[in-house]
Amino acid sequence: xxxPVGDKAAPVIETKGLSRRFGRHEAVRGLDLAVPRGSVFxxxxxxxxxxxxTIRMLLGLLRPTDGSASVLGMDPANDGVAIxxxxxYVAERQKMYDWMTVGETIGFVKSxxxxxxxALADDLLRRFGLDPKAKMGSLxxxxxxxxxLLLALAxxxxxxxxxxxxxxxxxxxxxxxxxxxxxxxxxAGRTVFFSSHFVHELERVADWVAxxxxxxxxxxxxxxxWRVRTKRLRLIFDGQVxxxxxxxxxxxxxxxxxxxxxxxxxxxxxxxxxxxxxxxSSIEVLDLSLEDIFxxxxxxxxxxxxxxxxxx
Amino acid sequence: xxxxxxxxxxxxxxxxxxxxxxxxxxxxxxxxxxPHYLDRACSDGLVxxxxxxxxxxxxxxxxxMANERxxxxxxxxxxxxxxxxxxxxxxLTAQIAVxxxxxxxxxxxxxxxxxxxxxxAVLMRDSSDMRLSAFLTVNFFAxxxxxxxxxxxxxxxxxxxxxxxxxMALLEVGMLLGLAGVLFLTLSIRHIGDIAVVCTMASxxxxxxxxxxxxxxxxxxxxxxxxxxxxxxxx
Numbered sequence: 001x002x003x004p005v006g007d008k009a010a011p012v013i014e015t016k017g018l019s020r021r022f023g024r025h026e027a028v029r030g031l032d033l034a035v036p037r038g039s040v041f042x043x044x045x046x047x048x049x050x051x052x053x054t055i056r057m058l059l060g061l062l063r064p065t066d067g068s069a070s071v072l073g074m075d076p077a078n079d080g081v082a083i084x085x086x087x088x089y090v091a092e093r094q095k096m097y098d099w100m101t102v103g104e105t106i107g108f109v110k111s112x113x114x115x116x117x118x119a120l121a122d123d124l125l126r127r128f129g130l131d132p133k134a135k136m137g138s139l140x141x142x143x144x145x146x147x148x149l150l151l152a153l154a155x156x157x158x159x160x161x162x163x164x165x166x167x168x169x170x171x172x173x174x175x176x177x178x179x180x181x182x183x184x185x186x187x188a189g190r191t192v193f194f195s196s197h198f199v200h201e202l203e204r205v206a207d208w209v210a211x212x213x214x215x216x217x218x219x220x221x222x223x224x225x226w227r228v229r230t231k232r233l234r235l236i237f238d239g240q241v242x243x244x245x246x247x248x249x250x251x252x253x254x255x256x257x258x259x260x261x262x263x264x265x266x267x268x269x270x271x272x273x274x275x276x277x278x279x280x281s282s283i284e285v286l287d288l289s290l291e292d293i294f295x296x297x298x299x300x301x302x303x304x305x306x307x308x309x310x311x312x
Numbered sequence: 313x314x315x316x317x318x319x320x321x322x323x324x325x326x327x328x329x330x331x332x333x334x335x336x337x338x339x340x341x342x343x344x345x346x347p348h349y350l351d352r353a354c355s356d357g358l359v360x361x362x363x364x365x366x367x368x369x370x371x372x373x374x375x376x377m378a379n380e381r382x383x384x385x386x387x388x389x390x391x392x393x394x395x396x397x398x399x400x401x402x403x404l405t406a407q408i409a410v411x412x413x414x415x416x417x418x419x420x421x422x423x424x425x426x427x428x429x430x431x432x433a434v435l436m437r438d439s440s441d442m443r444l445s446a447f448l449t450v451n452f453f454a455x456x457x458x459x460x461x462x463x464x465x466x467x468x469x470x471x472x473x474x475x476x477x478x479x480m481a482l483l484e485v486g487m488l489l490g491l492a493g494v495l496f497l498t499l500s501i502r503h504i505g506d507i508a509v510v511c512t513m514a515s516x517x518x519x520x521x522x523x524x525x526x527x528x529x530x531x532x533x534x535x536x537x538x539x540x541x542x543x544x545x546x547x
Contacts, residue, residue, distance in 0.1 A: 061391060062536045084393035091391065095384035099322070111315035112392045 010073070012037050012159050012191045013058060017067035019215075020053050027053040029215040030067065035193055035208070040185055042206030042223075043195040044294060050215040051195040052092065055163045058193075059084055072158060085113060088152030092164040094144070098137030102130050102147055106154070113155035121154035128180060142173035146180060153184055160185075161193045166201060174201075181205065203290040213298050219265070223290070230293045231267040235260040235280035247274050251296045263288070263296045313402050316394070320406030323379070327372060331414035332421040334364035339425060354426035359441050361418035366448040368414050370477070372407050373456030374469040377532065381464035390535065400532045404457065404525065411453060443510060447517055451484070452477035454521035461531035480524065484516040 013035035020028045028050040035041045045051045056062040058071050060080020069076050071083045096105055102125075110116045125132060128146040139147065145165055152160060162181070166174045182205055185192050196202050202209060203223070210220035221229070233247065241260045245253065249266025260280070264271050267285075275283050288296070338360025342353040380386040389399070456473025463469040491512065495501040 056536075059391065061387075081393045081395055084391065089391055091387060094388055096388055097319070097385055098383075100319075108315050108319060109392065112394055 010037070011035050011070075013041075013069070013071050013193060015054075015058075015067065015069040018054065018057060018064050018069050019066040020050075020057060020062060021065045027215050028057070028064075031212070031215075031217050033210060033217065033220060035191065037191055039208045040192045040194060040206045042202035042209040043193060043212065044199065044202055044209055044290075045195075045197060045212035046298065047197055049197075049212045051197075051212060052163055053215075054212070055089075055161055055193075055195060058161065059087065059089060085115075085155075086158050088155065088157035088160040090145070090148045090152045090160075090162045090165045092167045093141075094148040096136050096144070096147065098135065100136050101132060102134050102136065102139070103132035105136055105147060106132070106151065109151045110154070116155045120156065121150060124150040124153060127183075140173070142169055142177055145169060145173075145177055149177075149180060149184075157190065159191045159193065161195075163195045164197065166196070166198060174198075178204065199289075199291040199294050209290065211294060211297055218297050226290065226293055227287065229267050230263070230265045230288055230296070231271075232286040232288055232292075233262045233264065233267075233271075233275050234284040234286060235262065235275060235278060236282045236284075237279065238281045242278055245278050247271055252299065265293075265297065313398060316399065316402035317406050317409075320403055321410070324372060324375070324406065324410040327368060328410055328414045328417060331361075331364075331368065331418045335361035335418045335421040335425075339422070350430035351426070351432060354422060354430050357425060358419065358422040361422060362442040362445040364418065365411075365415055365445045366452045366477075369411055369449040369453035370456050370470055370473050372411050372414075373453040374460050374466060374473050376403050376407050376457050376460040378460040378463045378466050378469040382466055396533045396535070397529070400529050407453075407457070411449075415449075447484075447513055448477070448481060450517045450521050451481045454524035455480055458524040458528045458531075461528040461535075476524070480517075480520045484513060484520060487516055488512055 011034040013033060015031050015033045018028060018031040018033075019026065031050075031054060033054075043051055043054070053062065057064050058069055058076055060076035060078075060083055063077055072086055074083050076083055097108075100108065106121055106125075110118075110121070128143075128150060130143065130146060130150070134143075136144065136147070149165065152162075165181070166177055169177060178201055181194075185205060192205075194202060194206060206223055208220070208222050209226055211218040219226075229249075230251075235241075235245075237258050237260070239258070241255050241258065245260060245262065247262045247264050248271050249264040251263040251265055253263075254261040260278070262275070272283070272285075335357045337357075339353045339357030341360070342356035343350070346352060377386075380389055390396075452473060455476030455478075456469065458476055459469050459472035463472060488509070492504055495504070
């Protein structure tokens with residue numbers, strides 16, 4: 001696993017062994033994260049992987065049972081209010097007050113942020129096509145999500161935390177909403193922590209991706225590093241495929257009669273040498289999309305955890 | 313703080329409008345039964361209105377936090393950069409203000425009707441009903457606020473608030489009787505004055521209410537968004 005240490009500035013978010021248990025269920029287990037300043041950090045995981053619990057701990061809404069976190073140099077367990085004042089947060093399917101109008105909702109939230117910019121809020125209202133007189137209860141899910149994004153952006157936060165913001169939106173609205181996000185991300189150049197289970201979304205916007213599975217961090221590296229280091233090797237043999245094949249960082253192996261397909265997350269010259277040492281007559285190196293990588297990584301983790309449970 | 317108070321007022325202001333309805337209803341019912349006694353009808357209106365105070369207290373207190381959880385706005389509110397203590401205080405202040413305004417309006421409506429329809433009427437001939445109502449109002453409100461701090465369903469909160477409020481009231485009455493017994497046994501005091509009883513009950517109610525509200529504050533301060541425990545699961 002690689003982490004973005006050694007960047008010019010200190011990470012905007014840093015966690016060390018962050019854990020949270022709910023009764024017997026361990027939602028987050030020993031999470032070590034470092035989010036580089038100015039990055040669009042994708043936090044990828046299946047539903048129930050521990051993404052929302054992690055975010056709630058980062059915002060000081062939940063206390064960790066173990067480990068520590070630092071957000072903008074502050075401890076969420078003690079400085080939750082100060083952190084939330086400097087962070088823009090869009091929750092999954094954020095429910096606001098139906099009886100308020102869009103304008104009233106903005107006025108209500110505005111009072112909690114000393115850095116609120118009315119001009120920016122007006123600009124976002126116009127760009128998102130929101131009517132300030134419309135009742136929140138009459139808005140579509142997509143428009144509701146846009147109001148949540150406006151509220152998260154209008155106080156010019158240093159860090160934007162998006163927790164599955166497109167969850168529950170249909171394909172068309174999701175794409176439209178993502179366009180809005182992409183627009184504001186590139187304009188401001190701020191740090192964005194984007195949690196999602198939609199791989200395509202993250203692939204489009206993120207430059208750094210961490211994958212979380214069953215509460216554990218699988219890996220965290222730049223999107224380009226994921227693409228360079230995770231490859232599928234197609235080995236063709238003249239005879240039978242050997243019983244034992246050793247390739248570093250192997251995630252999965254599929255055997256056919258004269259063919260072996262190995263996916264590795266540590267692709268480099270050494271891995272290629274190992275593949276050649278198997279005696280294959282030809283080797284094909286295939287690129288993977290982030291979705292393929294995610295399925296391989298999460299699939300590998302699931303198999304590993306099942307194997308460990310069986311052994312226990 | 314002002315924004316929070318505005319929100320609470322907007323959500324609860326309908327209950328204030330309902331307050332005079334009880335007064336008018338009591339007046340009308342009394343007048344239907346005895347059409348020629350306007351003064352009695354005015355007085356009955358006030359009694360009915362005062363009997364409604366504990367119900368208002370229960371409804372208002374129960375909605376303090378449970379409504380947020382019921383509507384799903386609880387995470388949105390708690391994720392705002394406001395200290396929980398200020399949030400709790402703003403909500404409590406707004407609920408008390410709405411309750412007091414409602415009570416004042418119900419009394420004001422009776423006084424107004426009396427002034428116009430029966431200027432000779434004595435509104436508070438016997439204030440024992442109003443004293444009992446005020447006593448129950450304090451206990452029901454504190455009980456409902458306490459249950460509302462961890463409950464998610466308004467109906468369960470109302471029922472829970474009623475139970476806690478009644479329990480507190482019974483404990484207070486029990487303590488008053490115990491105190492009277494101690495005074496009789498140690499100082500042979502057989503009769504305690506009306507004012508002394510009222511003051512003692514008011515003090516006991518205040519102590520119990522402060523304890524219940526303090527517990528509610530502690531629950532809100534320790535509330536973790538997304539956490540479920542036996543309390544929230546039960547309620």
